[in-house]
Amino acid sequence: MIGELLRSQPEIALFASLAIGYFIGSFRIGPIQLGGVCGTLIVALLLGQTGARLAPDLKNIAFALFIFALGFTGGPQFFANIGRGWRYGLLSVVEIVSVLALIMIAVAVMRLDAGTAAGLLAGAATESAVIGTASEAIAKLGFSDAETLRLQANIVTAYSVSYLFGLITIVLFTSQFAPLLLRVNLRDEAERVWRKLGGEGAYGEGQRAAAPALVGRAFHVGAAAGTTIRAFEQQYGFNLTVERVRRNGAEVPAEPQLTLAPGDVILVGGRREAIVAAAAGLGEEVDGAEFGQVMAEKLDVVLTRRDLHGLTVAQVRDQATPENGRGIYIAAVTRLETTVPALPGTELNRGDVLTLVGAKADVQRGAKLLGYMVVATQKTDFVYLGLGVLVGMAIGHLGGRVGGVSLALGTGGGCLLSGLLFGWIRSRYPVIGSLPSAAAQILKDFGLATFIAAVGLSAGPDAIKLVREYGLALPLAGILMVLVPGLLSLWIGRMFLKLEAPMLLGAIAGQQCSTPAISALVGVTGNSTPVIGYTITYALSNILLPLMGPVVVGLAGKFH
Incomplete structure (x- = not known):
């Protein structure tokens, strides 16, 4: 009876797959968590045994929206990291080349068909988008409908089997085995790098420093009397700002040329370490409640200036004139929806979202100098979105033969490239193409989950056959496809690129597009230094791996 209901109303199967799948995917065993996409696929494979099917049009629309949003949000970072982030970017190239070589070896040794080979790539690399680009490529091979469905079902089954083992392997490799091979104490290394970048200590995931990095404190002026505000601020590298001055009970404008007098009460804001260092030379600290909150304004700004790309936070401050940089502090750096530590030694990329804090006039001045403000809006520019997807579909028709191998981007590859282009244009001309981050996230999450549920339902009946045919070979291949690129990157990154261990391991997690690994x-390092390496390789691999789906299908189809 349940099977008949699901066959007559497949939308029930869709939302059951989403609800139960995300519930299953939320459970965590140590550092391992399946995630909602894999959970949805497992439930869809089971419900697919009932014969429930979703319309192919729904599957195609969902994937087009997902892959366009993926490219759109990653576009600014992708183009920013081509060239200047070459040391980390090289690791993504290592990932692409090595997994392609391993896939071809697996095709020859295990006699894999095109669908199973593409599913192995998607699962071992934990990149779900490969399923869509490879499925489209198979549909263009000219096979019968039955053979096409069988190969597409093999993608999903091979993905589901190899994903779990690939996920466990990359998590354990980066957090446990690689530090042993490098002979380092990862927590000590991370703390050393944190201090090298200008941090004062290492704090664990979910913890905060005992005192915030940016603070405001009030003092009676003593030893600093007779010094101008500008000279006083310059003495501490402009890492603090005299925000307010009260003289004889009256407010005095805190102009840079103002000379501090004995008995003045001043409110100083800025980096905590600078204020601690200045406290001894100021005088007695007093209650500053009457001044109000010094760091009153917080503003998110997208960094667009080409000349600042690759500079550290400290170098950006040094470049600014005292007038332009005064009173502006970077409290956080967000890159690809991931928070990067905002330390003096942290390198900034075009497309980073900088959270500026300070007085309202100061942060607004900083926004104009650095890029453009992220305007809080819930409206999506559907003209821009629709045009972007249409351009992607047009690009998807491009293709040809390379060395006797037929290659076609398909809607997935086309929309991915279109998303990259439209996202980059949006970052350069922010007055057009509004796609709020929350809207982009729902397009990615719901689009991918709906697509995965649709292919899982259609693959259900053939899943058991493939597992019986290959047995343990698929899980073992998935493990090797994580270990070989990981070991190569570890060796190249340490011996030739001279990358710091925490950033190197973060980059290896990023080249596998593995959020659980980072x-x-x-958690192991106790601070967020690995994220610095992760964001660069994640941005590149997240774009390059889906484009490998049609390549694997073409090569496997030729040599199978």
Whole structure:
């Protein structure tokens, strides 16, 4: 009876797959968590045994929206990291080349068909988007409908089997085995790098420093009397700002040329370490409640200036004139929806979202100098979104033969490239193409989950056959496809690129597009230094791996 209901109303199967799948995916065993997408696929494979099917049009629309949003949000970072982030970017190239070589070896040794080979790539690399680009490529091979469905079902089954083992392997490799191979104490290394970048200590995931990095404190002026505000601020590298001055009970404008007098009460804001250092030379600290909150304004700004790309936070401050940089502090750096530590030694990329804090006039001045403000809006520019997807579909028709192998981007590859382009244009001309981050996230999450549920339902009946045919070979291949690129990157990154261990391991997690791996790393290191390497390789691999789906299908189809 349940099977008949699901066959007559497949939308029930869709939302059951989403609800139960995300519930299953939320459970965590140590650092391992399946996630909602894999959970949805497992439930869809089971419900697919009933014969429930979703319309192919729904599947195609969902994937087009997902892959366009993926490219759109990653576009600014992708183009920013091509060239200047070459040391980390090289690791993504290592990932692409090595997994392609391993896939071809697996095709020859295990005699894999095109669908199973593509599913192995998607699962071992934990990149779900490969399923869509590879499925489209198979549909263009000219096979019968039955053979096409069988190969597409093999993608999903091979993905589901190899994903779990690939996920466990990359988490354990980056957080446990690689530090042993490097012979380092990862927590000590991360704290050393944190201090090298200008941090004062290492704090664990979910913890905060005992005192915030940016503070405001009030003092009676003593030893600093007779010094101008500008000279006083310059003495501490402009890492603090005299925000307010009260003289004889009256407010005095805190102009840079103002000379501090004995008995003045001043409110100083800025980096905590600078204020602690200045406290001894100021005088007695007093209650500053009457001044109000010094760091009153917080503003998110997208960094667009080309000349600041690759500079550290400290170098950006040094470049600014005292007038332009005064009173502006970077409290946080967000890159690809991931928070990067905002330390003096942290390198900034075009497309980063900088959280500025300070007085309202100061942060607004800083926003104009650095890029453009992220305007809080819930409206999506559907003209821009629709045009972007249409352009992507047009690009998807491009294709040809390379060395006797037929290659076609398909809607997935086309929309991915279109999303990259439209996201980059949006970052350069922010007055057009509004796609709020929350809207982009729902397009990615719901689009991918709906697509995965649709392919899982259609693959249900063939899943058991493939598992019986290959047995343990698929899980073992998935493990090797994580270990070989990981070991190569570890060797190249340490011996030739001279990358710091925490950032190197973060980059290896990023080249595998593995969020659980970076979460486990942050937990082991006790701070967020691995995220610096992770964001660069994640941005590149998240774009390059889906484009490999049609390549694997073409090569496997030729040599199978």
